[in-house]
Amino acid sequence: MSSTRTGTRGETVPTVPSAEPAATPAGSADVPALLERGRTLATPVLRAAVDRLAPPMDTVAAYHFGWIDAEGRPSDGDGGKAVRPALALLSAEVTGAPPETGVPGAVAVELVHNFSLLHDDLMDGDEQRRHRDTVWKVHGPAQAILVGDALFALANEVLLELGTVEAGRAARRLTAATRGLIDGQAQDISYEHRERVTVEECLEMEGNKTGALLACAASIGALLGGADDRTADVLERYGYHLGLAFQAVDDLLGIWGDPEATGKQTWSDLRQRKKSLPVVAALAAGGPASERLGELLAEDAKSSDFENFSEEEFAARAALIEEAGGREWTAQEARRQHTTAVESLDEIDMPAQVRAQFVALADFVVVRKR
Amino acid sequence: MSSTRTGTRGETVPTVPSAEPAATPAGSADVPALLERGRTLATPVLRAAVDRLAPPMDTVAAYHFGWIDAEGRPSDGDGGKAVRPALALLSAEVTGAPPETGVPGAVAVELVHNFSLLHDDLMDGDEQRRHRDTVWKVHGPAQAILVGDALFALANEVLLELGTVEAGRAARRLTAATRGLIDGQAQDISYEHRERVTVEECLEMEGNKTGALLACAASIGALLGGADDRTADVLERYGYHLGLAFQAVDDLLGIWGDPEATGKQTWSDLRQRKKSLPVVAALAAGGPASERLGELLAEDAKSSDFENFSEEEFAARAALIEEAGGREWTAQEARRQHTTAVESLDEIDMPAQVRAQFVALADFVVVRKR
Numbered sequence: 001m002s003s004t005r006t007g008t009r010g011e012t013v014p015t016v017p018s019a020e021p022a023a024t025p026a027g028s029a030d031v032p033a034l035l036e037r038g039r040t041l042a043t044p045v046l047r048a049a050v051d052r053l054a055p056p057m058d059t060v061a062a063y064h065f066g067w068i069d070a071e072g073r074p075s076d077g078d079g080g081k082a083v084r085p086a087l088a089l090l091s092a093e094v095t096g097a098p099p100e101t102g103v104p105g106a107v108a109v110e111l112v113h114n115f116s117l118l119h120d121d122l123m124d125g126d127e128q129r130r131h132r133d134t135v136w137k138v139h140g141p142a143q144a145i146l147v148g149d150a151l152f153a154l155a156n157e158v159l160l161e162l163g164t165v166e167a168g169r170a171a172r173r174l175t176a177a178t179r180g181l182i183d184g185q186a187q188d189i190s191y192e193h194r195e196r197v198t199v200e201e202c203l204e205m206e207g208n209k210t211g212a213l214l215a216c217a218a219s220i221g222a223l224l225g226g227a228d229d230r231t232a233d234v235l236e237r238y239g240y241h242l243g244l245a246f247q248a249v250d251d252l253l254g255i256w257g258d259p260e261a262t263g264k265q266t267w268s269d270l271r272q273r274k275k276s277l278p279v280v281a282a283l284a285a286g287g288p289a290s291e292r293l294g295e296l297l298a299e300d301a302k303s304s305d306f307e308n309f310s311e312e313e314f315a316a317r318a319a320l321i322e323e324a325g326g327r328e329w330t331a332q333e334a335r336r337q338h339t340t341a342v343e344s345l346d347e348i349d350m351p352a353q354v355r356a357q358f359v360a361l362a363d364f365v366v367v368r369k370r
Numbered sequence: 371m372s373s374t375r376t377g378t379r380g381e382t383v384p385t386v387p388s389a390e391p392a393a394t395p396a397g398s399a400d401v402p403a404l405l406e407r408g409r410t411l412a413t414p415v416l417r418a419a420v421d422r423l424a425p426p427m428d429t430v431a432a433y434h435f436g437w438i439d440a441e442g443r444p445s446d447g448d449g450g451k452a453v454r455p456a457l458a459l460l461s462a463e464v465t466g467a468p469p470e471t472g473v474p475g476a477v478a479v480e481l482v483h484n485f486s487l488l489h490d491d492l493m494d495g496d497e498q499r500r501h502r503d504t505v506w507k508v509h510g511p512a513q514a515i516l517v518g519d520a521l522f523a524l525a526n527e528v529l530l531e532l533g534t535v536e537a538g539r540a541a542r543r544l545t546a547a548t549r550g551l552i553d554g555q556a557q558d559i560s561y562e563h564r565e566r567v568t569v570e571e572c573l574e575m576e577g578n579k580t581g582a583l584l585a586c587a588a589s590i591g592a593l594l595g596g597a598d599d600r601t602a603d604v605l606e607r608y609g610y611h612l613g614l615a616f617q618a619v620d621d622l623l624g625i626w627g628d629p630e631a632t633g634k635q636t637w638s639d640l641r642q643r644k645k646s647l648p649v650v651a652a653l654a655a656g657g658p659a660s661e662r663l664g665e666l667l668a669e670d671a672k673s674s675d676f677e678n679f680s681e682e683e684f685a686a687r688a689a690l691i692e693e694a695g696g697r698e699w700t701a702q703e704a705r706r707q708h709t710t711a712v713e714s715l716d717e718i719d720m721p722a723q724v725r726a727q728f729v730a731l732a733d734f735v736v737v738r739k740r
Contacts, residue, residue: 054553056560119519123512142493145515146556149489152519153548156526160542168538172530178523183424186516190426 029353029360037099038085042106049107049154053147056139060147064118064135080130083246083365084109084217090357091235092221094350102221104158104167108174109217111155116181116213118148123189131263152178162224170223173232177216184208195298197275199284203244206277210250211243218242218358234347238358241341246365248334251276252327253370255318261370267314273300277333282326289323296320338366399723399730408455411469412476419477419524423517426509430517434488434505450500453616453735454479454587460727461605462591464720472591474528474537478544479587481525486551486583488518493559501633522548532594540593543602547586554578565668567645569654573614576647580620581613588612588728604717608728611711616735618704621646622697623740625688631740637684643670647703652696659693666690708736 050061062068066077085106092102120126121134122144128134136144159171187205191197218239219232227235253262254269255278262268269276283294296317300306321327341362345355420431432438436447455476462472490496491504492514498504506514529541557575561567588609589602597605623632624639625648632638639646653664666687670676691697711732715725 054556057552057556115519119515123515141511142559145489145493146552146559148519149485149522150549150552152522153545153552156541156545157549160538160545163538163542165535165538168530168533168535168541171526171538171541172533175523175526175530179520179527182427182516182520182523186424186427189512189516 029357031360031364034086034090034357034361035082038087038089038106039082041089041100041103042082042085042110045103045158046107046110049111049158050151052154053150056143057147057150060135060139060143061114061151063138064114064147066130066132070133070138077130081368083361084113084214086361087214087217087239088221090221090354090361091218092225093354094222094231094235094348095225095227096351097221097225099221101225104162105170105174105220105224106217108155108158108170109213109220111151111158112174112178112181112216113213115148115151115155116178116185118144118151120185122148123185166224166226169232170220173223173236174216174220177212180208180212184210184212191275192273195301196283197280199277199280202275202277202280206247206251207240207244210247211240214243214246215239231348234344237344238341238362241337241344242362242365245334245337245341245362248277248330248337249366249368251278252330252334255321256327258369263370266311267318270314270317271309273297273306277330278321278326280326281329281333282321282324285324285326285329287324289320290325293317293320293324334366338362399727401730401734404456404460404727404731405452407469408457408459408476409452411459411473412452412455412480415473415528416477416480419481419528420521422524423520426513427517427520430505430509430513431484431521433508434484434517436500436502440503440508447500451738453731454483454584456731457584457587457609457728458591460591460724460731461588462595463724464592464601464605464718465595465597466721467591467595469591471595474532475540475544475590475594476587478525478528478540479583479590481521481528482544482548482551482586483583485518485521485525486548486555488514488521490555492518493555536594536596539602540590543593543606544586544590547582550578550582554580554582561645562643565671566653567650569647569650572645572647572650576617577610577614580617581610584613584616585609601718604714607714608711608732611707611714612732612735615704615707615711615732618647618700618707619736619738621648622700622704625691626697628739633740636681637688640684640687641679643667643676647700648691648696650696651699651703652691652694655694655696655699657694659690660695663687663690663694704736708732 046065047067050065051058053061059068059072063070066075069075088106088109089099089102092099092105095101117129118135121129122136122141126134127137134144135147139147155174156171159167159174184205184207187201188209191201191205215236216239219227219235222235223232251269254264254274254276255267257264257268259266265271269279279293279297282290283297284290300317342359345358416435417437420435421428423431429438429442433440433442436445439445458476458479459469459472462469462475465471487499488505491499492506492511496504497507504514505517509517525544526541529537529544554575554577557571558579561571561575585606586609589597589605592605593602621639624634624644624646625637627634627638629636635641639649649663649667652660653667654660670687712729715728
């Protein structure tokens, strides 16, 4: 998939977090209700799938999903925004099928997403996720590998046990998306060891890590509902660009997000030396601020004292990124990807209310604050 | 799957390594030619699949398969015995299809097998495999996780891209086998922390770790050739018991194998404190040797000097296992599983030559010395 971009249409798309949310999101769809529907229909099936795992993998997985705490006591947890299940159910409705048709797809996508989180957290050495210790930190690296593998296998099982031609096609596209996730993680790891990453490389990596699975979520319900390849391709394109918009917003929140809302530290991505979009765009922009930023980051890479940098030192780097134009470019990129996502919906016929809900979800993704 | 056992039929089954190989293996099939056919047909397709991986995963995978060395130079490597590809091709012929029909199945099974090796070696901290440093040792833990994931995904891709109903059924059974592999590894890890493991628990674990994927190998070609579920079930049963026979022989070789032939250290499994079949059978047998063995192993578990034990100390433990009957019981178990595997072939019709080759492969598995 390429990340074709059309011109911005600032007047019709919502703003990103650096400005105020649009007063009237496109369509009259109720996004919280849409997200809640995804959670309500998918979660019981997801839990039943995870319950199939042999001990202690069932317990480790339940901890990861936030259903129990580290001591095994029931927990409410933070299930995340649940955009993927909402998309999977909505995409079933493109074909005229009921949202329930998309449920095995929603569950399979959630299983693959969480397989990748378990493995990525271990590979990246991340100790916290959703305000909790990660699985490898609590249950050890072997359980993180093993339970990740088990969730990946379960994802295929949940689809293939349907035994239909449609499920086979869905499983094939989910496999392609999973390969994208893995490619993206491989790129992410290799970029860590490089001094410079181009904007194109960053977009390709984010397309793999975030775009590919959102593309699958946005089309898998339709495939289960019997959609043809062209319909699935168009819905994938919507989801892919939505994913890139999502990630651009994430990259902004990773630097300028409100810690109260995101649950992350201030300047979180800077502390982790992430080569995210605002950083690579600022470095590519040229000019005095860009050059000064490049020098600073090169010094930081060699610094043994980086962990103890003050708030002011991170704030100075964030200010240079903004001065070099990295923040504004990323905000515009979120709008461009949002526009491309929404425009791609015009390529196929679907019920007006379903289209409005896809648009509303896209709006939600770019105006969110966490 | 249960490990139903029938009485031994010592006169019709081959011997296991503790004695001489049978003079005339059942059937006139040429096992080396059968293994070579599997290698010749499957390896190019396997290499083409691995070549699809993005750098550096393609290189890491090529190292794992022994196609290149740690410096990236072409290498002959030791591709292993190639029993699984041979089985997959042979199983296609059960349906009257040419062996080539089984190739995507052979490749998918090999990909899953190697995915599990990459992850298991990391989880178990094993530094050597097939006389070479393991992937995590050469390329780091992250690459071992990532490339394992990629091979698992490729396995699904290779099957599902066929786009047929048969391939969907094959993928579903491969997923079930993979879940078995993962369950077996989970059991293996949990048993490490326990003082005692029953013979039944050990057989269940070995059925998952070795039986499940051989069951899949022995049936996947037939599924791709359009076999019904009953035929696939019978071939799975043959492969499952063949796997248990294979593992029983492996457990014997792990203690009494010739280091020149196996490429492992003397008393290899004892050095790793493996609770393999001869050990658990000896501990379950009762009597003075069994009790003395139990006391020794309990002391060993607490010993800080275990790594430096002399050849004589390991030999003394091996002698106790033999005296308690653990060696003979395991040799009989290999024969019992071999018999059950071969007898299950009678439940379905297949060309006589194909049946003879399944029998010859089973004979090969129990008389091998490495």
